Amino acid sequence: MTNMNRRGFLLRGAFAGATVGVGLPFLDYFLDDNGTAFAAEYGGGRLPVRFGTWFWGCGMIPDRWNPKKQGAGYDLPPELAPIAPVQDKVTILSGFSVSLDGKSNQPHISGNIGLRTGTPVDSWQQIVAPTLDTAIADTVGSGSFFRSLDLSADGNARTSFSYRSGTEMNPSVASPMELYQRVFGVDFHDPNAAEFKPDPRVMARRSVLSAVTDQRRSMMGKLGAADKARVDSYFTAIREVETKLALQLEKPPRAEACVVPQQPADMVPSTDVTERQKAHKLMADLLAMALACNQTKVFNMVFSTATADLRTAGSSTAYHQATHEELVDRTKGYQPTVDAFSTQSMQGWADFVASMAAVKEGDGTLLDNMLVMAHSEVSYAKNHDVNGIPVMLAGRAGGKVKSGIHVASQGDAISRVGLTMQQLMGVPLDGWGTGSMRTNRPVSEILV
Secondary structure (H helix, E strand, O other): OOOOOOOOOEEEEEEOOEEEEEEOOOOHHHOOOOOOOHHHHHHOOOOOOEEEEEEOOOEOOHHHHOOOOOEEOOOOOHHHHHHHHHHHHEEEEEOOEOOOOOOOOOOOOHHHHHHHHOOOOOOHHHOOOOOHHHHHHHHHOOOOOEOOEEEEOOOOOOOOOOEEEOOEEOOOEOOHHHHHHHHHOOOOOOOOOOOOOOOHHHHHHHHHHHOOHHHHHHHHOOOOHHHHHHHHHHHHHHHHHHHHHHHHOOOOOOOOOOOOOOOOOOOOOOOEHHHHHHHHHHHHHHHHHHHHOOOEOEEEEEOOOOOOOOEOOOOOOOHHHHHHHOOOOOOOOOOHHHHHHHHHHHHHHHHHHHHHHOOEEOOEEOHHHEEEEEEOOOOEHHHOOOOOOOEEEEOOHHHOEOOOEEEEOOOOEOHHHHHHHHHHOOOOOOOEOOHHHOEOOOOHHHEO
């Protein structure tokens, strides 16, 4: 029987002859009267398709980043030069824009929100829908140990652009050491190990959560809309715990590409761009193995913050500061320092793509069975421009997506990209976005 009153914030059930309970978040009620099964998918021989985002801050210099040629064999302007070794694996989407619908352009915020939610707003707190990565994780991520992995190479757990709502940010794993311990620590089971012994303590923990299932359903019928939303979010987290516990009781299917990495050395977080690239590359390699070992199917990786915090050794001027204060060189016609930072950011992206492509999986590579969307929050940071925000794709999504092409838009809503990503990953959407960002047109040029 449900034991829910304004003094007992518990759902109660019975397990092994004892009463067990799961606490609830504080609710208004107390104040007055989506995925394919893990074993079926991998055990059946199909390799999973993963989705991820990769973010870098402060955009680029359009004339030095946007290719001139469309289609395959696109040219590489100076800031894109670092991707040359992986060009055939990277698709460029240029000219897609965020429509503000009369709202103010909040620096380094409006572009990011518009791209990731399809809705123009003035602040993160006004988000009215989950970011697209969360919608995808809800669709395909439930059969993995981690519904998603959110990562940031800057050492700050709050550097994240993944939100379930304006008040529910998904915090990041912020260092290579933390990532290793999170994924390959005490809860990890090597899918290729000869023996498997489930921990009896896990069975007890799972049963305690299962004991309150009926009480949870009964309680939901007594709550108002705001409380239902609060409880639903709360139990989403509990369901993730239940999924992890269930998976720990089963021998994981073999994953031929899985090679358990060695524990990395600890690294001190740094804003120095060279050190950032090292930390990021190490995290990319660890993430590649987390994906190959079937620990998650969805991820977000942040290379640098929206107000890019990067510096070069011996310089007191950070990337973001340079975008606004550095004068355009009259001879060169652009901001040299900004150009250098943008180019170094693209080196980070090239390193990431190479890490995913280096893992052999099935008849191809891990990257072939992924779809990664890389983006910034502005195009030309000096003006906080949200027109022509740079987007890149990597991976073939298991054969659904073309790679190595350039698609140039003439100012189309960037929500077309978000719609395409979600539809490719199985989110049941006919259209996406609000206001002038509403669209039912995928970017068909990239589809096989």
